[in-house]
Amino acid sequence: MTPPADLDQRLHNFSAGPGALPSDVMEEVREELPVFPGLGASIMEVSHRSAAYSEIHERAKERMARLLGLGDDWHVLFLASGASMQFHQVPLNFLPAGGSVAYLDTGNWSGKAVAEAVIVANTRSARVDVVASSRDGDYSYVPRQSDWRLDPGATYLHYTSNNTIYGTQLREEPDVPMPLVCDASSDFLSRPLDMDRYGLLYAGAQKNIGPAGVTAVLVRDEFLQTRLPGLPTLLDYGTHAKKLFHTPPVFAIYIVDKVLGWIERNGGLAGMVERNRTKVEALYGALDATDFYRPTARTEDRSHMNVTFRLPSEELEARFVTEAAGEGLLALKGYRTVGGVRASIYNAVEPASVDALVDFMGRFESTYG
Known part of the structure; x- marks a missing residue:
């Protein structure tokens, strides 16, 4: 049998995603991977409704809420789809027939989000407004808000907080009259956020909070209640806010919980x-x-x-x-x-x-x- 690798042999990992995980977390996972304490089996081998996994799942939600200062009016969801699924799921849930939504285009991923929103809009006689774009500068900058063409009647404003490909980032939340929806995949939990401004925020775990396979979705209940009726069950955020509906990506969430603990221990x-x-x-x-x-x-x-x-x-x-x-x-x-x-x-x-x-x-x- 090949002996386990020495974690001191880990090199300097600058991967854009899946990205580096804390060495402390990797040590904990290595110790617990074959046999989770008190369980007699790996956490990957037991029911997602077992007491052991339920404790991990709820603790991860509590840690997330504590780190961001979320109140009881927020739902913390760990979904099995990637952040790219949210490009479609957000407008599917919240773009009303005949209404409009606003999008800020600052790079490749925000452009994909726009494209998915347009697909939904075309089925509802709705409109997707790109309030500003930095495409003309090869996405080397973020358009100043004073230059945006924003319809105050839009249901939400969607933006990508950090752009992995072009190396740009919005330093602060946009100050707009509608709820914010944010793809925060690549800078999530790297800084405090003014969560009062958001209706929904999502982040693929594989950049900053865990391995690939799970996406964190935070949705304010007031915003959640504005979703449209008749949605496909698994694409309805309300399904997942109500209960753990089906088998989640257990192992990925287990590691997310450990990374959240590492963030707490480090200030x-x-x-x-x-x-x-x-x-x-x-x-x-x-x-x-x-x-x-x-x-x-x-x-x-x-x-x-x-x-x-x-x-x-x-x-x-x-x-x-x-x-x-x-x-x-x-x-x-x-x-x-x-x-x-x-x-x-x-x-x-x-x-x-x-x-x-x-x-x-x-x-x-x-x-x-």
């Missing part, structure tokens, strides 16, 4: 802000100190989760990624449609990993600059 969302600030200052500081590396996002809109940059040539970019991997710096290749380099520095990425990257960047520039 909660305020602790994540400070942890990420250290990494952001180190990495962007290195990028701004030279003309050899060129960040792709405008300074005021730079993401604190996905740092995207270019080198003087595509050949150098390919060499950079290859040589970095040889030194244990993983997954630095930019998204396939845009190229360049991307370092995803989610909550679980250690500051020491960013320091190692910055050190490599300096040596690489000395050799090829």
Whole structure:
């Protein structure tokens, strides 16, 4: 039998998703994977309605609510679909016949959300308004709210808080008269949120809070009650708010619970802000100190989760990624449609990993600059 790997052998993981998980969590999972304490079997092998799993599920919901300061008027759901399913499920539930919804287009994923909303709108004589887009600037910025064309009668405003491909991020929630709906997949739980402004927020776990296979959906009850009647059972948020309707992605939620516990032990969302600030200052500081590396996002809109940059040539970019991997710096290749380099520095990425990257960047520039 192959001996278990030493977690000290873990390299520096800058993957955009599925992204890095905390080493402490990986240790706990390794210990509990074959036999969950007091259960006599793995948590993956028992009923999702067992007392052991029910405790995990409810604790994860409680931790999520505690971290975000949610009251009893919020439902915390862990759904088996990815965040891309929510692109369709949100308008399916909340876009009324003859009504309108507003979307902010800041990148690839918000564009996909618009496309799905249009599919729903076309069946209901409804309208999807793109209030602003940064497509004209290759999504290198976030349109200022003063330039938005917003219909105050829209049912909700949908936006993507952080853009993994282009490296931009909205620093604060939009100030609008309708409920916000947010795809927060890639910066969820990296900072506090003003939840009073939201009707619904969703996030695929695989960026910042767990492995692929589960999506966190937070929905305010007042907003939930505005959903349309006659929805397909599994696509009705109300089905899942009422009870645990069917088998959830048990193992993924088990790990999410552990990651939420890790966030709490490390200072909660305020602790994540400070942890990420250290990494952001180190990495962007290195990028701004030279003309050899060129960040792709405008300074005021730079993401604190996905740092995207270019080198003087595509050949150098390919060499950079290859040589970095040889030194244990993983997954630095930019998204396939845009190229360049991307370092995803989610909550679980250690500051020491960013320091190692910055050190490599300096040596690489000395050799090829």
